[in-house]
Amino acid sequence: MNDAPLTAALSRRQFLVGGGALIVSFSLMAPSLRAQENNRNAAAAPAKRPLPGSLKDEPMLDAWIRIDSAGNITVFTGKAELGQGIKTALIQIAAEELSVDISRIALITADTQLTPNEGYTAGSHSMQDSGTAIKHAAAQVGEILAGLAAQRFGVAADGLTMQNGAVCAADGRCAGYGELVGDEQLHVRARETSTLKDPRSYVTVGKSVPRVDIPRKVTGGASYVQDLRLPGMVHARVLRPPSPGARLVALDTATANQLPGVIKIIRDGNFVAVVAAREFQAVTAMRALARTASWQERPTLPAQDDIYALILRSPAQDTAILDVHNPAPAAVRTLEATYRRPYQMHGSIGPACAVALYKDEGLTVWTHTQGVYPLRKAIAEMLRMPAEQVRCIHMEGAGCYGHNAADDAGGDAALIARALPDRPVRVQWMREDEHLWEPYGPAMVSKVAASLDSDGLISDWQYHVWSNTHSMRPGPAGNLLAAQQLATPFAPAPPMPIPQPEGGGDRNAIPLYKFRNARVVHHFVPGMPLRVSALRALGAYMNIFSIECFIDELARAAGSDAVDFRLRHMDDARARDVMRAAAERFVWSAWQAQKGRGRGFAFARYKNLGAYAAVACEVEVEHESGRVRVVRAAAAVDSGQAVNPDGIRNQIEGGIVQSLSWSLYESVTFDATRITSRDWAHYPILRFSAVPERIEVHVIDRPGQPFLGTGEAAHGPTAGALANAIADATGVRMRELPFTAKRVKAAIGV
Amino acid sequence: MITLNVNGQPREVDADPATPLLYVLRDHLELNGTRFGCGLGQCGACTVMVDGEAVFSCITPISVLQNRRVRTIEGLGTSENPGLLQRAFIDEQAAQCGYCIPGMIMRAQALLEKKPAATDADIRDTLSPHLCRCGAHMRILRAVGRALRAAQSAPTADAEGRDR
Structure with a gap:
């Protein structure tokens, strides 16, 4: 920490830029400014570490937090509310570090004139990028405010406390944030380290604060x-x-x-x-x-029943994204399978x-x-x-x-x-x-082969996935539909894969499980017969579905319980925790087999970087019709430090339901010329009649750990758990999404 | 000119009689809560009540609405003073994007007025014309159940269907 004396502060402020913005030097900051100091842990960091979250791209504190002379606090984010509740969570983070009630914070979201450029609100990055930036910016603004107050009161900063928008001295003197700031902006470059609150002292973060936007949305207030x-x-x-x-x-x-x-x-x-x-x-x-x-x-579209063969025979750019070789016991059994996922909207x-x-x-x-x-x-x-x-x-x-x-x-x-x-x-x-x-989520194919050794462990894993790009977003004008239709049209940008570690078609293609030998190849297919781009979870939905189904097939072949088998291949302690928690909530160990009913389990850590999620579900398969009814689901999720546990539950519940809809009903249909799934009658999705009886979500909080994006964590595991439950109920393995009643009926041979 | 009765108020509207009620509510009367989802009666986002019945406003021309009582989400309460169902949706945090919610609330309101002792199965049946894409279904079901139970234990103007 910087031990510069506080006395240097105000007199050393320098006007360094025009426009009336005043640069407040960080020399205002003192090492121990607040009474909460005892509860705070100064995050010691090696020098030259990049600034936290999106501060690395926009390092000025007043790009994120502004306080006016009336004490109004405005927080800026380059991320957008998509219905995921991000506004409430970001407000909570800022309110926590500034020690104010959430009602004191106004949040401005993505606006090219007002907010930082944080790219797309996508990839479950908002909490990691923007949440982290706002947390550190707010903490650093708090440090400056305390420094200004210490200067004003002529006291050492140690005895100062921050409460309800004011900095107070031990003798009872208080100064509001607005009063301290005056008409100046805190135009300060962020530092690498912040003095952050101790998570044990949190009063707002970690609480299921009601979402700020819901009252307006359910009463007809202007919202959209x-x-x-x-x-x-x-x-x-x-x-x-x-x-x-x-x-x-x-x-x-x-x-x-x-x-x-x-x-x-x-x-x-x-x-x-x-x-x-x-x-x-x-x-x-x-x-x-x-x-x-x-x-x-013109007939520009491929034959729908040939789409997977077309993907496999199309020119592809092949990249081995995992190649691990180790001595292993001889294989006693080898399995292989092919999985398919259609275009979905x-x-x-x-x-x-x-x-x-x-x-x-x-x-x-x-x-x-x-x-x-x-x-x-x-x-x-x-x-x-x-x-x-x-x-x-x-x-x-x-x-x-x-x-x-x-x-x-x-x-x-x-x-x-x-x-x-x-x-x-x-x-x-x-x-x-x-x-x-609209640009659809691309059709994909995966092929996987794996061997079991005499201990019933996976000794070798070979995985291949074929996919179009999962991002045809603007930037380039040619990615706008209207631009493609002009008399002088703009051509769509050449499709590109999204590189690892996030990946696009190969997102989550690398299993988190540990195998002695493993090879994973991404076959990137540039040719796009249908307009495609990013659909929630990108390739992770398909890859996790494939991996978790095949793990289940291997567990069955090894005669192992599906949860135990996964745990035997998993070193990551947090992964093990969510798997155990989901199994416990489901009461996996007390399962009683019933005719026509089945249970399934699946796990993934989104992108192998984000939230950990495990899902268990129970299905009932109606023999005569092939209709699958999901009876119940239980999930566990670890999103790092949980900012709003109910918000996390809402995202996981929603992810489970949406993935059930994708996986049970949905595929874009087309003939040689036209897309034919033109409305809800031709593209059915899940309705209330098919909603599970109950969905239980257990949030594992990790105080002080980095935020991990949650919004896409449930989709892959849900598809896997569903497929595994159908296999358990029927004895038949379905490997092509979606599991419509017609397909299930055909598969079970009614 | 057509005179409509919307949330208890007579409203003169200068629109082609073939215009669906949805467009008149949103564009002429500047009410936000009734939402365009499909224009085909397939998703329920545009649902309002007409004489106590839930109807799809996107396929109901205003020509058939003379002398009938139209009720929209705005007629149930405000964010400061929410109606019974609105309160229940807030309490259950029963929304993600929230776009589909007012239509569901209006159909649930019709249920609440007609059959306050409705079961959970009745609620599912009642809401089946409605689509939610975010997957807030579990919370929506809980919210409607909560409102129905509240209406039974303490009947209010909400349950009696009076316009506020």
């Missing part, structure tokens, strides 16, 4: 970009082609132009949009345009929406994108504008589970707004637009 109403706002709809690759050969705009309320029809190549005064007028006009539009369609309940305003050569886009900065770059490129003239502001949309159509709607709104200057334009996609055009 869909609810944004700007003065003079008009409504637009886009006429999308009927199929990928379709070319607009004729369009009669005369009829639509005469419809009530129609303001403008915009056509640029295959991009057609209509703007009207009222929203339903825009819908009506779009439908009128659809009736007159003549499209030349995000299917947000609210179709994509955006509002844009082009005024004075500047463009503002209100959007539910996951990445305001990358979207700004894409829109600027598409419109050939300098990026500085484009501002993207995040507003919530309906649930976001990866790269859905949010960015595309932002691109649509930008194009339309530029054609209609000075008027805010709101564009919302129709249900069919979303189902037909």
Whole structure:
């Protein structure tokens, strides 16, 4: 720690930058500023360690925390609320380190004019990146405030306490944060180390604080970009082609132009949009345009029943991402299997929406994108504008589970707004637009072979996974749907794999289990017959499904209990803890076999870097119909330091239910020309009638440990546990997702 | 002009009679809680009550709504003074993104008024036209059950279906 004397502080402040921002020197900070010091552990760190979390990319404290002279605290994050409750958790972190009630904190989320650039809100990174940055920034701001108070009171900092937004001396004198800061900003570069609160003294972090956004959402308060109403706002709809690759050969705009309320029809190549005064007028006009539009369609899609063979025979870039060789006892038995996962969609309940305003050569886009900065770059490129003239502001949309159509709607709104200057334009996609055009989660194939030795242990593991890319996000303009449809189109960027350790198609392809010999190969397939991108958990859903099914098959072959078998191959103590906890909650050891019922177990640590999660479930398989009913599920999760345990439970419960829906029902369907899963009738998902009787989630808290992202941790283990339970119930192993009643019925030979 | 009765208030609306109620609520009357999900009556996000029955507002033209009572989520309470079901959803933290929730609450409200002694199985049946993509189902079921039990133990205006 810096032992610079406090007395140097105020007089040594220097104006180093313009704009009135005052640089407050870190010499204000003293080694022991607060009474809580006893409860704090100064995180000693080696020099030159990168700054914590996203501070490494944006090191100025006032980029994260600002306090005005009235004592109002504003916290800035480059991450966005996607329905995962991140706002509440980030507020809790800041409130904790600043020793204020959460009601004192205002949080500003992703906005290219106001917040740090934290890339995409994706990959379960928000708590690790932004949560960690805010925690350290808040702690360091707290240290500066205490330093200012010590200076003001002329006392040693040791006796100071921080409480309810004020720093108080032992003699009762207090100064509010606003008073201490005055009109200055804490424009200070973060340091490598922070004096953090001792987790044992936490009053806000670790508590299931109710989410700040829920009261408004359940009472009809404005909550989403869909609810944004700007003065003079008009409504637009886009006429999308009927199929990928379709070319607009004729369009009669005369009829639509005469419809009530129609303001403008915009056509640029295959991009057609209509703007009207009222929203339903825009819908009506779009439908009128659809009736007159003549499209030349081409059969660009592969045969659906050939899709897995096509993936396997497509040119691929092969990378061995694990290659371990050790002496091992002779194999006594070798098994192999192939697993398949279809194209699946995000299917947000609210179709994509955006509002844009082009005024004075500047463009503002209100959007539910996951990445305001990358979207700004894409829109600027598409419109050939300098990026500085484009501002993207995040507003919530309906649930976001990866790269859905949010960015595309932002691109649509930008194009339309530029054609209609000075008027805010709101564009919302129709249900069919979303189902037909959102980028899907890619179809994948895995092949695995493994050997058991005479002790019933896995001595050799060979795993191959074939996949398209899992990220076709903007940045590049060509990744916006509208940009691809212009008369002078932008081509999509060349697909790239996401490198390990996070991985894309190979995310979680490396098992966390320890095998003496193991080889894992990622076959990256660049050719994309369907539009694909990031769907929650990316390749981890498929890889964990495959690994956990095959582990189960091996356990059966070895005559071992599924949980014991996993524990025998697992060294990681935290992994072992979640497995044991899930088994305990499920009461795995007291299972009584029943006809038509089965139990399944699965585990993974998301990305081998994030939260640990284990899921056990019980299913009932209706013999006559093949219908699978999930009776109950029990899960355990270790997300490191738990900031909001109920938020973690909510994410895991939701992940289990969503993964059950994917795994039981969902696949995108298509013929040679068109996507045919165009609405909920043609793309069924889980309904209330199929929801388990109960889901229990046990959170293992790890006070003081780094935050581990939770939002995608349950999907893979749930799919594995479900498949294993079906195998247990029926004696038949299903290796192709989803496990529809029709497929199960065929498999069990009814 | 068509006059609609929305949450107990007469509202004059200048819209084509074929316009679905959803668009009139959102665009003309500037009510946020009724949500566009599919426009096809497949997901339930747009559900409101008409004369005490849950209906899909996305496929109900305003031409059939003269002299009928329309009730939306805004008619049940506010974030400061939430209605019984709204309170239960807050207490159970029964939402992730929350987009689908008002529609479910409106159908649950119709159930609460008609059959306050509904069982858990009735609740599942009642909510089956509704989709939730975040997977908040377990909490939603708990919240509706909680509200129904509360209504039975202490009948209020909520259970009697009066507009606030």
